[in-house]
Amino acid sequence: MVLKMNKEEVIAIIGGTGDQGFGLALRWAKAGKHIIIGSRRKEKAEAAVARIKSILGEEVKVEGYENSEAASKADIVVLTVPFFGMINIIKSIRESLKKGCIFIDVTVPLASNIGGKPTRTLGVWQGSAAELARELLPKNVKVAAAFKEVSAEALQDLNSEVDSDTIICSDDEEAKKTVFNLVKLIPGMKAIDGGKLENSRIVEQLTALLIGINIRYKSHRAGIRITKIKKE
Amino acid sequence: MVLKMNKEEVIAIIGGTGDQGFGLALRWAKAGKHIIIGSRRKEKAEAAVARIKSILGEEVKVEGYENSEAASKADIVVLTVPFFGMINIIKSIRESLKKGCIFIDVTVPLASNIGGKPTRTLGVWQGSAAELARELLPKNVKVAAAFKEVSAEALQDLNSEVDSDTIICSDDEEAKKTVFNLVKLIPGMKAIDGGKLENSRIVEQLTALLIGINIRYKSHRAGIRITKIKKE
Amino acid sequence: MVLKMNKEEVIAIIGGTGDQGFGLALRWAKAGKHIIIGSRRKEKAEAAVARIKSILGEEVKVEGYENSEAASKADIVVLTVPFFGMINIIKSIRESLKKGCIFIDVTVPLASNIGGKPTRTLGVWQGSAAELARELLPKNVKVAAAFKEVSAEALQDLNSEVDSDTIICSDDEEAKKTVFNLVKLIPGMKAIDGGKLENSRIVEQLTALLIGINIRYKSHRAGIRITKIKKE
Amino acid sequence: MVLKMNKEEVIAIIGGTGDQGFGLALRWAKAGKHIIIGSRRKEKAEAAVARIKSILGEEVKVEGYENSEAASKADIVVLTVPFFGMINIIKSIRESLKKGCIFIDVTVPLASNIGGKPTRTLGVWQGSAAELARELLPKNVKVAAAFKEVSAEALQDLNSEVDSDTIICSDDEEAKKTVFNLVKLIPGMKAIDGGKLENSRIVEQLTALLIGINIRYKSHRAGIRITKIKKE
Secondary structure, three states: OOOOOOOOOEEEEEOOOOHHHHHHHHHHHHOOOEEEEEEOOHHHHHHHHHHHHHHHOOOOOEEEEEHHHHHHOOOEEEEOOOHHHHHHHHHHHOOOOOOOOEEEEOOOOEHHHHOOOOOOEOEOOOOOHHHHHHHHOOOOOEEEEOOOOOOHHHHHOOOOOOOEEEEEEEOOHHHHHHHHHHHHOOOOEEEEEOOOHHHHHHHHHHHHHHHHHHHHHOOOOOEEEEEOOOOO | OOOOOOOOOEEEEEOOOOHHHHHHHHHHHHOOOEEEEEEOOHHHHHHHHHHHHHHHOOOOOEEEEEHHHHHHOOOEEEEOOOHHHHHHHHHHHOOOOOOOOEEEEOOOOEHHHHOOOOOOEOEOOOOOHHHHHHHHOOOOOEEEEOOOOOOHHHHHOOOOOOOEEEEEEEOOHHHHHHHHHHHHOOOOEEEEEOOOHHHHHHHHHHHHHHHHHHHHOOOOOOEEEEEOOOOO | OOOOOOOOOEEEEEOOOOHHHHHHHHHHHHOOOEEEEEEOOHHHHHHHHHHHHHHHOOOOOEEEEEHHHHHHOOOEEEEOOOHHHHHHHHHHHOOOOOOOOEEEEOOOOEHHHHOOOOOOEOEOOOOOHHHHHHHHOOOOOEEEEOOOOOOHHHHHOOOOOOOEEEEEEEOOHHHHHHHHHHHHOOOOEEEEEOOOHHHHHHHHHHHHHHHHHHHHHOOOOOEEEEEOOOOO | OOOOOOOOOEEEEEOOOOHHHHHHHHHHHHOOOEEEEEEOOHHHHHHHHHHHHHHHOOOOOEEEEEHHHHHHOOOEEEEOOOHHHHHHHHHHHOOOOOOOOEEEEOOOOEHHHHOOOOOOEOEOOOOOHHHHHHHHOOOOOEEEEOOOOOOHHHHHOOOOOOOEEEEEEEOOHHHHHHHHHHHHOOOOEEEEEOOOHHHHHHHHHHHHHHHHHHHHHOOOOOEEEEEOOOOO
């Protein structure tokens, strides 16, 4: 199956004022995509938009809205919020989502969400944050998990390539393909087919491991590469 | 701390007739280490020794013994057995271990141990197979987890480098250093400091993920590299 | 909904030669049900049948078959096998099951299945042994979890009442009702609606806790009662 | 071992303004114990004290303090706070604890802490909330888990007995004995020896199961009784 990327498609980044979401917004805005930053308060979203424009120039297509309005306008919705807030945020936007939209979950159940160490995780009843999202979202929404193990600092540094693969997990081939295409827009990144959405439970753990590696190696950009396979 | 590797130190590989153990034995025997293959039956161990000598030549220092005898002779004990048998095997060898020896756990709690998919894992009460080993072993034994995410096929193919990092988890600095030194003996491998032994629970998951990647990408050698850190 | 129990319905107990299965077979045979004992080898099943007849008399309707044949003849299939074998046994019988039959899972993922303590459990990728069974079985089979926390010794002692509730978990109302009716046939037992099948993951833990209580209190019959609710 | 309860010993209930803590405070104050209610703000603690005195009379020994001050004055510290706040609260009081004090953890990692269902749980890296507390507390503090599966409504209704057992888990015999004695002060409750602290991970699950049973059976007081053992 070959799915082409519609240049006009709109990407909403819910939690786009945080580090991970902001980094993805920057990268995709730079690549010419139409981006909407979502935040709980519209003003915060607009401040992030202003920051992006100050970096990339006024001509980029980036707008800021409150989360549910942002979600309502998008073909692709990317969730980059802290795990402890994800259920309430999903509940607040799920009625607004376009039918058949692609939903990319980037949340990670780090133990730091309850005051613990970011090198440890919380166990999620549904198996993973991504499967939790799947349970809460309408059936017609197509869910993928991605970008969870990618360094926010590396994403935000436009002067260097993101030297990292990202493992895509989804039960929906269209969603998976869409994420593969989004990955291609980010220099230095490669997408890896991580199989079913349930495998996101492993990828989410990996984030905690990389945070520990960052601490021990005094880096902020540790990433992973999968070796000995032919990547797309 | 700099710990030098005693050339005379003996490495016992419990379960050394299986793919992972055999691959490690081959690599370290080739590098000149003194290796003991352990198996439930001495004859099986001796057959593996014969195979190694047919590949590397008669001059390598490799012997075969029943598991507990193998364990009793070693400074470094490497456990490469299926998860479902690991508790009984540890119980059968733990009285024989030298005081203060290094114990490297390589087992992975794949769901295939109970007839399930190798791309999924079993949850371990102690957190990980490595922590389970820690609980069962005498306090004076120094435990590390390593080599769990390394392809057995890549290890066994002496004609090519193992293009993979391995993440070392341990609460004991001497054990960690010993494993770092063992990794250096295998061309193409790099050791990553994975922090405490508890982090092995994440690395063990990674093995299941790589097995799925191997299946989807028609490889048998998928590995991982950690990027953007300065490795030793 | 009131579902009457067809007196002619046939109950196959897969693993009916083990303690838990044998106890259930005894109780239901005594109550006049038509029971089939399933085992890997027909002779073992027939030996169990002979034991039941020696206890209850020749007139009880109890037969013995190899597991898949036993499964093929039953309206209600009860799985009482050790956890480590459950996947292979389900795979060996699932093609033989009657369409629309009721499947009652009684397995518990105790850590003793891999040589560990029976007071601890293994984590199951699907959440619980019952959810694992659900995944493997045809969609038309109706799955419930029950009897996991009930003492095998108490079941087998026909001279005393089973002083214990059992918590029934299922996503299917008919399956749940069927189990409620089966519970009523056992003097001293009450059925508790445990809600969805996913809740079996909690009930399975409870078995390990009760085993520990049995050990500490020198009992073999510890059970639970739920208080302060109106039971059926 | 027989440990007598010193009548003058002081019990601090951290989070004593919540339902579970308030219920325990009421029961023990009624039994003549010296109780300190701890809360983030002293005024809230004092309001709870006023409520207790309005119910039990002015003569009961109940005081209100900010959490860390409350903790500093107590021989027995009972933690009854929501799981999401427990790490920060433990960190805020652990320096203030008396050496050798008994610490009773009553927290439960319900999924409702992150906006999910109270009939589900979060997985805790350390195994359970109680083991998490153990990790954070000084070694000289003696930790037990208890009262997690006991209905807050039943505790608060002084006109009726609490028809429920509570399962006590601890690695410390003195802590266990202390809790056994505290349980005897509450009419209708019995203490069950739940073994090691690690078993609290099962008891914590049980709370979620009982919440579901309460919902299905339209109760607020479902509890458990362990049958067929000789209780103290």
